[in-house]
Amino acid sequence: MADKKELLVWSRELEAQYSTAEEMALRDLRVALVGELIKARDEKGMTQARLEELTGVKQSMISRIERGRSMPQVDTLIRLLAPLGKTLGIVSMDGQGVEKDVAST
Numbered sequence: 001m002a003d004k005k006e007l008l009v010w011s012r013e014l015e016a017q018y019s020t021a022e023e024m025a026l027r028d029l030r031v032a033l034v035g036e037l038i039k040a041r042d043e044k045g046m047t048q049a050r051l052e053e054l055t056g057v058k059q060s061m062i063s064r065i066e067r068g069r070s071m072p073q074v075d076t077l078i079r080l081l082a083p084l085g086k087t088l089g090i091v092s093m094d095g096q097g098v099e100k101d102v103a104s105t
Contacts, residue, residue, distance in 0.1 A: 015027075030068070030071055031068075033077065034065060034066060034068060036086065037065065037066065037077075037080060037081065037084075038066055040081065040084035040085070040086050041084055043084075044083075044084055044085070046083075046084070048062045048063055048066075051080065051083065051084075054083040055079045055080055055082075055083060056079070057072075057076060057079060057080055061076075062080065065080075074088070
């Protein structure tokens with residue numbers, strides 16, 4: 001039986017064959033956003049229940065987002081990030097340029 005690393009490589013190869021570049025980029029963005037949300041919440045030592053109290057976003061929805069079962073609207077994501085001391089930004093694709101604070105536009 002294949003180990004997890006082999007399965008991951010196999011899964012990535014299949015995905016590359018059957019997914020468009022845009023689909024793969026969207027998936028990577030979702031993974032990055034959720035990862036940052038979880039990391040920020042963990043760094044603050046905040047429970048999902050406490051984040052619900054601060055944002056009004058139900059704990060069950062926060063759980064679904066963190067497990068990758070749901071992708072929040074941008075306004076919901078900004079609401080979740082604010083009490084964690086984070087926001088969304090727009091950065092030039094070439095890595096150059098000034099970051100723009102989306103929440104203040």
